[in-house]
Amino acid sequence: MKFLGVIEGFYGPPWTVAQRSRLFARMQAWGMETYLYAPKDDPWHRQRWREQYPPEHAQALADLTAVARQHGVRLVYALSPGLDLDWNAPDDRRALTDKFAQVAALGVTDFALLFDDIPYSDDRAAQARVQVQAAHEVMDALWPAKPGGHFLFCPTEYCADRAVPTVATSPYLHELGTGLRPEIEIFWTGPQVVSPQIDVAGILEVNTALRRPVLLWDNLHASDYTLHRLHLGPYAGRPLELRAHLSGILSNPNTPLEPNTPGLHSLADYARADAGWTPEVSLDAALRAWLPEFGAAPDDTELLDGLRVLADALYLPGTLGPRAQALLDEAHALHGDSPAASAQRLRDASYSLRRVLRALEAGSNRDLLFDLHPFLIDLIEELHRLSAPQSGRGADDPAQFVYRGSLADRLLALGWAAPPRD
């Protein structure tokens, strides 16, 4: 694969320069070489794409590019003009090339044009032709004399779910495949926007339609569509053979930066793995390597156990890790024959997570503490509440809801069973 790395491509507060610098250092250690700058909420990236970056923001982008380079990371700058780009308006066409020219002058050498999450036009083939023209016009303006850096492209139909009528027969994808210059890399997110599984057959199908190996924009660990969740699980659901049919993998991960370490570490591991690799073993290695960020020694097995419970509890979209599944089973078993033993195991898990929280509170990675804090508190509280000896407190005793006091939390605590209506 030609590309391995990270997309800052989520909706939500963009990472800070300091956070990105930390990310680049980690990427270097993991052997990742590509970072796509595409934060949906950088106004100049999408909403106000026509406007040039004001001086202080331009300087920040130039500095960021330099920091990336120091870490051996290639910063690819992406623009998302698709919300309201009018290809028939000469001013818009000029604004597009001028914007890329501004960023190129800051030292950026690689670019992307993104058309995800924009309105579809009635004639999708025509929409594709306009996008192809836009990409070529930008490339020719950027590199008039000789071929330049990499050029990446995100389609409007960027996963099988969005291909109309199908991947194989989509006029939109066909136009892109035949129209876009072969050196342009095209993003694809798999069968869905967030794809729990991606198989070789699906990738071969889209590669045929687009006439090149696609570049995977992987939303497996993304959390911007559900800020109540984080994804701390391994890179999973993609067979190793997939790698041979992709031009690369870029992960668009959790919105908070710090909790991305396990998933990205595991992705880096996957990219280089030999036969026999498993997501579970890879996650364990990632969690061990994460211990120092918690102020713990690399051989602190107690804290490692806490991290394992935490990662399994916040695993992957719609999926729990094995330890979290076992805890759920224990919670069910509280109604069974030996509730005391189950309560003890739930309590142990709560203590184990409490150790993680205490380590973070005492440690120096404050971002990591703040990113994980609400999730740790939720888990610790609920495990504790379930496993506490019956104290006679009612389920709606406010003292039970010190941390989780909102109406939504109280409704959740009532469970899913609907009360009788009459």
Ligand code: GDL
């Ligand atoms: C998307 C967006 C992305 C967002 C992700 C997860 C792509 C190509 N675009 O559709 O910005 O972070 O879903 O919500 O994935």
